[in-house]
Amino acid sequence: MNMQTAPRASHPAGKPEVGQPHTRNESACHDLSIRVRDLNLWYGESQALKGLDIDIFQKNVTALIGPSGCGKSTFLRCLNRMNDLIPGVRIRGLVEMDGRDVNAAKMDEVALRRRVGMVFQKPNPFPKSIYENVAYAPRMHDMVSRKPEQDDLVEKALRDAGLWEEVKDKLQQPGTSLSGGQQQRLCIARAIAVQPDVILMDEPTSALDPISTATIEDLMDKLKSQFTIITVTHNMQQAARVADYTAFFHLGEIIEYNDTKTMFSNPATRKAEDYITGRYG
Numbered sequence: 001m002n003m004q005t006a007p008r009a010s011h012p013a014g015k016p017e018v019g020q021p022h023t024r025n026e027s028a029c030h031d032l033s034i035r036v037r038d039l040n041l042w043y044g045e046s047q048a049l050k051g052l053d054i055d056i057f058q059k060n061v062t063a064l065i066g067p068s069g070c071g072k073s074t075f076l077r078c079l080n081r082m083n084d085l086i087p088g089v090r091i092r093g094l095v096e097m098d099g100r101d102v103n104a105a106k107m108d109e110v111a112l113r114r115r116v117g118m119v120f121q122k123p124n125p126f127p128k129s130i131y132e133n134v135a136y137a138p139r140m141h142d143m144v145s146r147k148p149e150q151d152d153l154v155e156k157a158l159r160d161a162g163l164w165e166e167v168k169d170k171l172q173q174p175g176t177s178l179s180g181g182q183q184q185r186l187c188i189a190r191a192i193a194v195q196p197d198v199i200l201m202d203e204p205t206s207a208l209d210p211i212s213t214a215t216i217e218d219l220m221d222k223l224k225s226q227f228t229i230i231t232v233t234h235n236m237q238q239a240a241r242v243a244d245y246t247a248f249f250h251l252g253e254i255i256e257y258n259d260t261k262t263m264f265s266n267p268a269t270r271k272a273e274d275y276i277t278g279r280y281g
């Protein structure tokens with residue numbers, strides 16, 4: 001890992017105050033993908049995110065960990081404005097992607113969601129063929145005009161998602177006819193087909209068997225050369241295996257954020273240590 005790109009604690013001398021996130025040195029931000037400052041979110045009267053500060057780096061895997069209900073999925077949805085679809089949600093604070101305010105009135109939400117793909121816990125292919133699952137969005141975004149171009153794009157996305165060899169002879173079969181692990185790779189192919197900058201993954205392997213899980217983890221490792229990946233996981237071994245950086249959430253706050261190796265070998269806060277070692281949550 002390039003240490004210049006590693007997140008540094010805002011308190012490099014030692015342990016930060018509990019509740020005070022580590023954030024990266026702002027002077028070296030050439031590889032920054034997402035910058036979040038003082039992000040707060042309320043569902044009605046209930047505050048789910050409290051003053052989040054975090055920098056997320058391009059072409060790395062960042063894992064979001066923490067006990068159930070601490071705000072990981074809510075935070076993920078702030079990055080592609082999916083919370084806008086939930087009635088009663090109020091958001092205050094800054095989310096910048098490549099220097100542009102995601103919540104600005106002039107931000108085109110459709111364009112934003114093209115740049116920020118999402119993969120969910122439960123594989124959710126469209127009720128269409130394998131081919132159409134991948135081809136649909138690029139066509140909608142006018143990324144392809146001719147059929148051969150579209151065929152190439154579908155093949156590339158399926159290859160990049162590690163699924164091509166398994167489906168190349170049955171592209172017209174329904175996406176739902178695949179196994180759960182294959183469906184999840186199809187959803188990843190669908191997400192990457194529009195060439196996003198960022199892929200959000202919300203517990204992408206929690207519905208999968210260990211072999212499919214390992215396949216997706218290997219895939220994440222490969223895909224990070226092309227995409228910035230942010231993943232929510234309850235599986236500590238998975239975070240340790242796949243993530244370059246890890247953020248520990250607790251009760252709507254980011255308590256600790258660091259490179260994964262440091263987070264798992266030498267957590268700076270007691271809460272993160274207790275969670276990682278299974279003494280909490």
Ligand SMILES: Nc1ncnc2c1ncn2[C@@H]1O[C@H](COP(=O)(O)OP(=O)(O)OP(=O)(O)O)[C@@H](O)[C@H]1O
Nearest residue numbers: 043048066067068069070071072073074075086232
């Ligand atoms: N649509 C919603 N309406 C109201 N409250 C919500 C909504 N979604 C989430 N919440 C609340 O916001 C808080 C954070 O939830 P969130 O789903 O973001 O946590 P999480 O860390 O992803 O949890 P889990 O690990 O169980 O998926 C919880 O208290 C939850 O009940």
